[in-house]
Amino acid sequence: MEISMEQEAHSTKNSAAIAESCRDQVEKSAASLAQSLGAVAVFVFGDLSLENMPPQIPVINISLHLKTVIEKLSFMKQDDPSHIREMAKNLTREAEGNTSMLQTAAAIEYALGSINLGVVIGIVHFHESYSIVVHNMAESGTIRLLRECEKRVSPETLRSVLHLSLGIATKGREGKKVGTAFIIGDEEEVMNRSHQMILNPYRSQDTEETNINRRDNWESVMGFSQLDGVFIVSATGKILAAGRYLDVDTRDLSLEKGLGTRHLSSASITRDTIAIAVIVSESGGTVRMYMDGKEVLFIDPMQSVLEIDGEKMT
Numbered sequence: 001m002e003i004s005m006e007q008e009a010h011s012t013k014n015s016a017a018i019a020e021s022c023r024d025q026v027e028k029s030a031a032s033l034a035q036s037l038g039a040v041a042v043f044v045f046g047d048l049s050l051e052n053m054p055p056q057i058p059v060i061n062i063s064l065h066l067k068t069v070i071e072k073l074s075f076m077k078q079d080d081p082s083h084i085r086e087m088a089k090n091l092t093r094e095a096e097g098n099t100s101m102l103q104t105a106a107a108i109e110y111a112l113g114s115i116n117l118g119v120v121i122g123i124v125h126f127h128e129s130y131s132i133v134v135h136n137m138a139e140s141g142t143i144r145l146l147r148e149c150e151k152r153v154s155p156e157t158l159r160s161v162l163h164l165s166l167g168i169a170t171k172g173r174e175g176k177k178v179g180t181a182f183i184i185g186d187e188e189e190v191m192n193r194s195h196q197m198i199l200n201p202y203r204s205q206d207t208e209e210t211n212i213n214r215r216d217n218w219e220s221v222m223g224f225s226q227l228d229g230v231f232i233v234s235a236t237g238k239i240l241a242a243g244r245y246l247d248v249d250t251r252d253l254s255l256e257k258g259l260g261t262r263h264l265s266s267a268s269i270t271r272d273t274i275a276i277a278v279i280v281s282e283s284g285g286t287v288r289m290y291m292d293g294k295e296v297l298f299i300d301p302m303q304s305v306l307e308i309d310g311e312k313m314t
């Protein structure tokens with residue numbers, strides 16, 4: 001059957017109208033869900049501008065770098081008998097992917113102090129498909145671990161270290177990539193299990209200059225991040241040392257492949273003490289947090305658009 005040009009133009013117009021209506025309805029539904037559930041934030045993955053959102057609910061945009069299974073679907077032969085079954089499986093995987101993306105994004109924003117605990121809504125727009133995901137942060141395993149970390153060290157200190165670490169991971173120093181680690185809390189024990197590699201720049205400084213929670217000290221911390229070794233920080237945010245070597249036994253701890261000795265020794269000290277470690281990888285540009293020898297949080301700043309101090313980091 002031949003389709004006339006007029007029919008084709010009509011169908012294109014129709015399809016554009018349907019697409020617009022879909023986006024409109026998804027946005028309205030998400031806004032209404034966010035309102036009725038008292039959501040603490042709405043995360044948008046993909047290309048959407050949420051104009052109908054209640055003004056008191058923050059909207060956080062996360063770019064979508066993940067290649068989804070839908071992309072793979074376009075390579076599948078339409079006449080494949082397993083097509084439908086495969087598509088259902090892929091959609092399930094896709095939904096799981098969206099859920100875990102939202103959980104991770106919410107945990108990162110919580111750790112950075114940008115949002116409170118509560119319900120978050122995620123809207124995913126990719127390849128003309130939309131998903132709305134509702135996540136109760138209180139039920140999340142990562143959030144439970146982060147709250148445990150906050151019992152050991154002050155939340156303010158944890159946030160300051162995370163902000164600094166993301167700054168170091170994304171900006172480096174003088175055009176060079178930088179790797180470092182912050183060992184926070186249980187300071188007496190950590191100091192006993194480590195030694196100076198070089199003269200400690202914080203040895204005789206007064207309290208205000210060693211307070212990691214003061215933003216005007218961050219520039220100098222970023223400077224000292226070029227020193228080899230790790231920073232030792234008290235549970236309340238006093239920097240006790242930089243350029244410190246951790247004397248730990250790393251033999252029984254196995255981490256993800258590719259992680260080197262600084263990751264391994266920082267993770268080990270959290271297994272042997274009740275300290276928390278935040279590590280910036282020079283080679284990967286990533287940030288990892290450890291407690292009790294296990295990874296609590298992983299942030300790859302290149303995978304998501306994060307807003308740090310009002311500045312976009314990609």
Ligand SMILES: Nc1ncnc2c1ncn2[C@@H]1O[C@H](COP(=O)(O)OP(=O)(O)OP(=O)(O)O)[C@@H](O)[C@H]1O
Nearest residue numbers: 179229230245246259260261262263265281282283
């Ligand atoms: N136990 C330790 N305490 C403090 N610093 C250490 C310790 N072990 C290694 N380092 C320092 O960490 C630096 C990085 O080492 P390495 O590349 O093996 O670690 P890594 O975990 O792969 O870090 P990155 O991902 O940044 O490369 C080295 O310069 C080394 O001196």
